[in-house]
Amino acid sequence: MNDRGVPTVAGVVWLLIGMLLAAGCSVGPDYIRPEAPQPDAFQTTEGAVPLQPEEVRWWRSLNDPQLVTYIEEGIRENQNLKAAEARVREARALRGVAAAGLMPHADAGAGYNHSRMSGTAGLIGQLPPGFINLDQDLFQVGFDAGWEIDIFGGRQRQVQAATAREQATIENYRDVMISVIAEIARNYVELRGAQRRLTIAQKNCDILEKTLSLVQVRLDADIGSELDLAQAQAQCERTRATLPPLNALIHGSAYRLAVLIGQPPAALLAELLSTAPLPNPPDVVPVGLPSDLLQRRPDIRRAENEFRAATADIAVAEADLFPRFYLTGLANPQSARFTDLFSANSFSWYLGPSISWPIFQGGRITSNIAATEARRDEALARYRQAVLKAVQDVETSLVDYAQSRIERERLAQSTASRSRAMRLAIDRYATGIKDLFSVLDSERQLLEVENSLAMNEAQVMVNLIGLYKALGGGWES
Numbered sequence: 001m002n003d004r005g006v007p008t009v010a011g012v013v014w015l016l017i018g019m020l021l022a023a024g025c026s027v028g029p030d031y032i033r034p035e036a037p038q039p040d041a042f043q044t045t046e047g048a049v050p051l052q053p054e055e056v057r058w059w060r061s062l063n064d065p066q067l068v069t070y071i072e073e074g075i076r077e078n079q080n081l082k083a084a085e086a087r088v089r090e091a092r093a094l095r096g097v098a099a100a101g102l103m104p105h106a107d108a109g110a111g112y113n114h115s116r117m118s119g120t121a122g123l124i125g126q127l128p129p130g131f132i133n134l135d136q137d138l139f140q141v142g143f144d145a146g147w148e149i150d151i152f153g154g155r156q157r158q159v160q161a162a163t164a165r166e167q168a169t170i171e172n173y174r175d176v177m178i179s180v181i182a183e184i185a186r187n188y189v190e191l192r193g194a195q196r197r198l199t200i201a202q203k204n205c206d207i208l209e210k211t212l213s214l215v216q217v218r219l220d221a222d223i224g225s226e227l228d229l230a231q232a233q234a235q236c237e238r239t240r241a242t243l244p245p246l247n248a249l250i251h252g253s254a255y256r257l258a259v260l261i262g263q264p265p266a267a268l269l270a271e272l273l274s275t276a277p278l279p280n281p282p283d284v285v286p287v288g289l290p291s292d293l294l295q296r297r298p299d300i301r302r303a304e305n306e307f308r309a310a311t312a313d314i315a316v317a318e319a320d321l322f323p324r325f326y327l328t329g330l331a332n333p334q335s336a337r338f339t340d341l342f343s344a345n346s347f348s349w350y351l352g353p354s355i356s357w358p359i360f361q362g363g364r365i366t367s368n369i370a371a372t373e374a375r376r377d378e379a380l381a382r383y384r385q386a387v388l389k390a391v392q393d394v395e396t397s398l399v400d401y402a403q404s405r406i407e408r409e410r411l412a413q414s415t416a417s418r419s420r421a422m423r424l425a426i427d428r429y430a431t432g433i434k435d436l437f438s439v440l441d442s443e444r445q446l447l448e449v450e451n452s453l454a455m456n457e458a459q460v461m462v463n464l465i466g467l468y469k470a471l472g473g474g475w476e477s
Contacts, residue, residue, distance in 0.1 A: 027152045027322065028315020031160075031308050034380055036294075036387035058468045059185060062279035062461075070261055070268075071184050077262030078180045084173040091162075091169040098162035101155045104147035104327075113138040140334040141342075147327045154319025157312045164309035171302035178298065182469040184260050186462055191253035192278045193458025198246040199275060200454055201239060204447045207422075208236040211439055214430060235440050239447060278457055281405075281464050287398070287471065293390045296472030303386040307379040314376055317369045323357035393470035401463040408460055411453040418446040 059071050075081065116135050150156055212232045219229055254272040255265035294300055329351040333342055358365065422442040 027154060027318040028157055029311055031311045033304070034307065034383060036384045058473045059181065061282050062185075064188075064279040066271075066276070067185060067188050067279060070188060070257060071181050074180050074184045074261040075177060078260060079262055080176055081173070081180055084169075084176040088166070088169045088173050091166040095159065095162035095166045098155075098158045101148070101158060102150060104145060106143070106145040109142040111138075111140050111142075113140075137337070138334065139337070140332065143331040145329045149325040149327060151325055152319050152322045154316055154322075157315035157319065161309040161312035161316065164305045164312065168302045168305035168309065171298040171305060174298035175302065178469055178472065180260060182465050184257060185465045187253045187256045187260065189278060189458055189461040189465065191250055191257070191272060192276060193454060193461075194246050194249040194253065195275045196278060196454040196457065197451055198243065198250070200447070200450045201242045201246065204443065204450070205236065205239050205243075207443060208232070208239055211426065211443065212236055214426075231440060235444065242451075278461060281460055285401070285464070285467060287394070287467075293387070293394070293472060297386075297390045298472060300383070300386045300390055300472075303379070303383040307376070307383045310372070310376040310379040313372045314369065317365070317372045320358060320365045320368070323355050326354045326356070328352065328354060390470070390472075394467070397463065397467035397470040401460070401467050404456060404460045404463050408453070408456045411449060411456050414449045415446070415453050418442070418449045422446045 060068055062068075114135070114137050117132075148155065212229075215228050215232045219225065250273070251269070254269050257272070258265050258267045258269075261268075329349070331347060331349045333346045334348065335343070335346040422439075422445075425439045425442040428438070
């Protein structure tokens with residue numbers, strides 16, 4: 001108030017600010033976790049058990065130390081993961097930028113100017129020479145500070161949006177990690193499966209060569225025929241022709257594995273060419289309930305954080321409808337001599353509050369609010385779709401894994417029967433009871449069923465890896 005008790009303009013402004021601060025106004029909708037359609041349980045639950053926190057490292061349950069080594073090296077060195085980690089650091093820094101908007105800011109500057117006036121221009125030219133010093137110095141220092149008082153919470157909402165986007169990038173990092181782990185495991189399994197098929201093909205080549213030798217013996221004893229010999233040679237070469245593609249598959253998988261763990265393509269070739277068995281799948285798989293996916297699947301959590309950020313963006317847009325309050329100050333010492341720069345008479349200063357309120361923007365603000373609301377609705381739809389897609393992935397993976405295990409059991413029985421039939425056919429051909437066609441057909445059928453069994457054993461593991469990926473396993477908090 002002034003001396004007569006009448007409130008000054010500054011007093012009114014501060015009174016208004018105090019009232020608004022006490023009211024604790026905050027614009028925009030508050031975030032509420034959205035509901036998403038999901039079943040109470042999965043359809044396929046055979047061999048499923050509840051989830052346990054320690055089961056996120058599912059690859060250790062496969063009891064393959066070499067695979068564990070590759071996966072853990074991939075987590076450290078995969079370049080896609082490094083890129084995702086850099087995006088996390090970027091988002092974290094951007095959140096710091098948003099948080100800085102809540103704090104006051106201060107700037108300082110300094111300058112020096114030397115100037116010389118014309119001695120012959122204007123009134124100065126009419127004065128005696130030396131009457132005025134034409135050279136002038138100016139020293140100045142500037143200090144200014146400002147603070148936007150976040151009355152309506154727009155700045156706070158910006159921080160909330162930036163925090164949610166930071167969390168979304170963290171979930172994206174975890175999503176990339178799950179994919180990298182799954183790809184390393186899948187390529188490793190495919191390589192070991194190809195080695196298994198290669199071993200079977202080489203074993204069948206040995207069997208066919210023995211059959212070829214038997215045909216040659218019978219031909220030399222005049223109890224065979226050239227046709228039998230040609231047929232045996234053809235089947236032997238046909239089986240040998242399956243070896244190069246399998247070798248190519250082994251090499252290609254080794255190259256992909258090396259790149260996945262951040263090494264040159266041929267870095268793992270020497271150690272991976274040594275044949276090793278496939279990892280064994282566990283007897284039971286930790287599946288849990290569909291609701292667990294909301295906590296385990298990083299793509300769902302990423303979508304939820306994107307929805308959270310979009311909700312906060314609405315408040316940021318709505319804050320433009322309200323006035324902004326600032327407290328600013330300026331101190332600017334100036335002097336022609338440096339020694340007088342900080343004397344009391346050299347100072348000029350300013351301190352006071354200010355208000356900025358958009359009155360007419362041609363519909364820009366309301367249109368921006370409508371756009372942020374539409375983006376919020378889009379983010380909500382993406383979240384719900386992510387939940388539905390997650391349940392679909394798990395249901396599909398459960399069926400694939402269960403059915404492939406049934407197929408494996410039946411192929412194993414068929415392999416045993418075909419092996420017995422082939423031995424009988426060879427024995428009967430040697431004694432003249434059966435013709436060569438029966439032997440070659442038995443050997444062909446055995447090769448096919450053994451190859452199918454080897455492919456299925458690898459596919460069982462690939463389906464298991466796909467199930468773990470669908471469940472959101474493979475990351476650490």
